Amino acid sequence: MTLFLIVTLNGLTLAALYFLAASGFSLIFGLMRTVNMAHGALLLLGGYVGYSIVDVTGSWGLGVLGGGLAAALAGALVQAGVLGWMQGDELRQTLASIAISIIMADLMLWYWGGLTYQVALPEALAGGQRLPILGVGYANIRLALMAFALATGLALWFLIQRTRFGAVIRAGVDDQDMLRALGYPIGRIFVLVFALGGMLAGMAGVVAASALSIAPGTDLQFLLSSLVVVIVGGMGSIGGAALGALLVGLAEQYGLAYAPTYGVVFTFAIMVLVLAVRPQGLLGKAEQ
Amino acid sequence: MAIDGLLKIEGLDLRYGSSHVLHEVDLTVGTRPLGILGRNGMGKTSLCNAIMGLHAHAAGEIWFDGVALTGLAPEKRAQLGIGYVPQGRRVFRSLTVEEHLRIVERRGGDWSVDRVYETFPRLKERRRNLGDRLSGGEQQMLAIGRALLLNPKLIVMDEPTEGLAPAIVSDVIDLIALIAREGIAVMLVEQNMHAALAAVQDVAIMVGGEVVERMSAEALEADTAMQKRHLGLEPGQAG
Numbered sequence: 238m239t240l241f242l243i244v245t246l247n248g249l250t251l252a253a254l255y256f257l258a259a260s261g262f263s264l265i266f267g268l269m270r271t272v273n274m275a276h277g278a279l280l281l282l283g284g285y286v287g288y289s290i291v292d293v294t295g296s297w298g299l300g301v302l303g304g305g306l307a308a309a310l311a312g313a314l315v316q317a318g319v320l321g322w323m324q325g326d327e328l329r330q331t332l333a334s335i336a337i338s339i340i341m342a343d344l345m346l347w348y349w350g351g352l353t354y355q356v357a358l359p360e361a362l363a364g365g366q367r368l369p370i371l372g373v374g375y376a377n378i379r380l381a382l383m384a385f386a387l388a389t390g391l392a393l394w395f396l397i398q399r400t401r402f403g404a405v406i407r408a409g410v411d412d413q414d415m416l417r418a419l420g421y422p423i424g425r426i427f428v429l430v431f432a433l434g435g436m437l438a439g440m441a442g443v444v445a446a447s448a449l450s451i452a453p454g455t456d457l458q459f460l461l462s463s464l465v466v467v468i469v470g471g472m473g474s475i476g477g478a479a480l481g482a483l484l485v486g487l488a489e490q491y492g493l494a495y496a497p498t499y500g501v502v503f504t505f506a507i508m509v510l511v512l513a514v515r516p517q518g519l520l521g522k523a524e525q
Numbered sequence: 526m527a528i529d530g531l532l533k534i535e536g537l538d539l540r541y542g543s544s545h546v547l548h549e550v551d552l553t554v555g556t557r558p559l560g561i562l563g564r565n566g567m568g569k570t571s572l573c574n575a576i577m578g579l580h581a582h583a584a585g586e587i588w589f590d591g592v593a594l595t596g597l598a599p600e601k602r603a604q605l606g607i608g609y610v611p612q613g614r615r616v617f618r619s620l621t622v623e624e625h626l627r628i629v630e631r632r633g634g635d636w637s638v639d640r641v642y643e644t645f646p647r648l649k650e651r652r653r654n655l656g657d658r659l660s661g662g663e664q665q666m667l668a669i670g671r672a673l674l675l676n677p678k679l680i681v682m683d684e685p686t687e688g689l690a691p692a693i694v695s696d697v698i699d700l701i702a703l704i705a706r707e708g709i710a711v712m713l714v715e716q717n718m719h720a721a722l723a724a725v726q727d728v729a730i731m732v733g734g735e736v737v738e739r740m741s742a743e744a745l746e747a748d749t750a751m752q753k754r755h756l757g758l759e760p761g762q763a764g
Contacts, residue, residue, distance in 0.1 A: 408625075415609075418579065422598070
């Protein structure tokens with residue numbers, strides 16, 4: 238029973254991380270139909286910058302914020318400087334974003350080296366505690382991670398569903414040309430959304446570097462998980478990203494614990510099943 | 526009159542790949558509402574796309590309020606004062622009625638969300654509904670309402686009566702008259718000739734991507750031979 242609870246908690250932790258990583262990826266795809274293959278690199282950049290900030294200032298909160306802002310800036314530059322010039326040509330954008338991803342990975346390897354980094358935790362998040370009712374001990378940082386993902390999800394939902402900026406984004410997802418014909422400069426909105434997606438990725442990177450660790454390769458690991466999550470949950474849907482992350486995170490951890498040999502298969506089995514039965518993803522809208 | 530020639534189209538050519546959709550189209554829209562008539566596939570919607578900048582034209586020039594539009598993005602054209610009511614309404618399915626109007630509303634313009642609600646009380650009742658939960662007539666009111674919130678000098682409507690019940694069609698016709706009285710220039714693209722003739726004063730007829738005739742609405746109304754030749758309604762199709 239204890240094993241089951243721990244594995245479930247681990248699954249939820251992983252799901253929280255996957256959600257943070259995939260939400261920005263999904264947001265960008267939903268609006269622009271751009272499959273941003275540099276999303277993992279943005280996440281890793283955020284993680285490294287966050288690490289360096291925490292290393293210097295000792296403030297974890299500043300690290301998360303700084304990592305998020307650095308990735309937001311990088312995301313905005315990627316869209317404004319490269320991908321925006323190929324708007325409407327999705328294949329070219331995807332290929333260009335792969336190139337950007339590789340270049341960023343090499344630059345980061347040059348600057349931060351090949352070491353594995355773990356962000357030092359503030360006292361409040363270090364250590365663990367025995368959970369009431371469940372009766373198992375668990376690391377504080379992992380509990381904080383779940384709370385952080387939940388808060389981010391709610392904030393994102395509020396932004397998209399309840400604000401004017403969110404309404405403009407939804408309108409752009411529904412019908413880009415019509416939004417332009419109503420006087421909205423779509424190019425600037427794209428850059429803003431790329432910055433928002435980068436911000437989410439960067440914060441996820443710092444959180445990943447705190448709860449787990451980051452190293453060269455972490456970028457591809459999270460890019461792959463984001464792809465699977467949005468395929469399962471539905472491209473462009475924040476709720477879908479949450480549901481997809483939950484399924485993939487839990488499947489991965491249960492697989493590792495109970496059927497280690499076939500652990501990896503579960504994730505992809507879910508993906509294949511969803512693609513066969515509901516190709517637009519569980520909460521995705523079918524193309525009109 | 527200063528407003529005459531608000532929209533001037535000269536020698537407009539437009540292609541989709543290898544197919545030549547518009548040939549040397551010349552048109553002027555001023556104070557008198559203009560109807561563009563023609564059968565399906567004669568280039569009417571392509572003309573609207575060219576005016577809005579949603580599809581780049583190959584040659585010729587479009588002048589709006591003295592500004593050459595070639596190379597201007599759709600959003601710039603909207604900001605210059607062209608309101609677009611597209612074919613099929615194209616309301617945003619995941620926005621509520623209220624959100625549709627709020628994202629377009631500009632402070633200090635002639636049109637406010639409240640004024641749109643006064644003009645279309647039905648939209649006020651439905652203001653919390655999503656775009657894809659509206660009837661065809663309600664969607665049309667919404668599409669027109671959001672275009673008016675741009676405070677346009679010209680409104681381009683592409684088949685606004687398509688698929689609407691006859692009672693709603695006459696509402697739309699009244700509305701076009703109201704828009705014209707507001708001093709907004711109207712370009713109405715229609716397949717429904719009777720609706721168009723009730724709403725506009727001048728007409729241009731398009732055949733095969735060219736403007737073949739220009740005349741007053743009364744003249745076309747009287748000329749059944751002309752109607753038959755260029756607009757000849759296929760049997761079974763409601764006129």
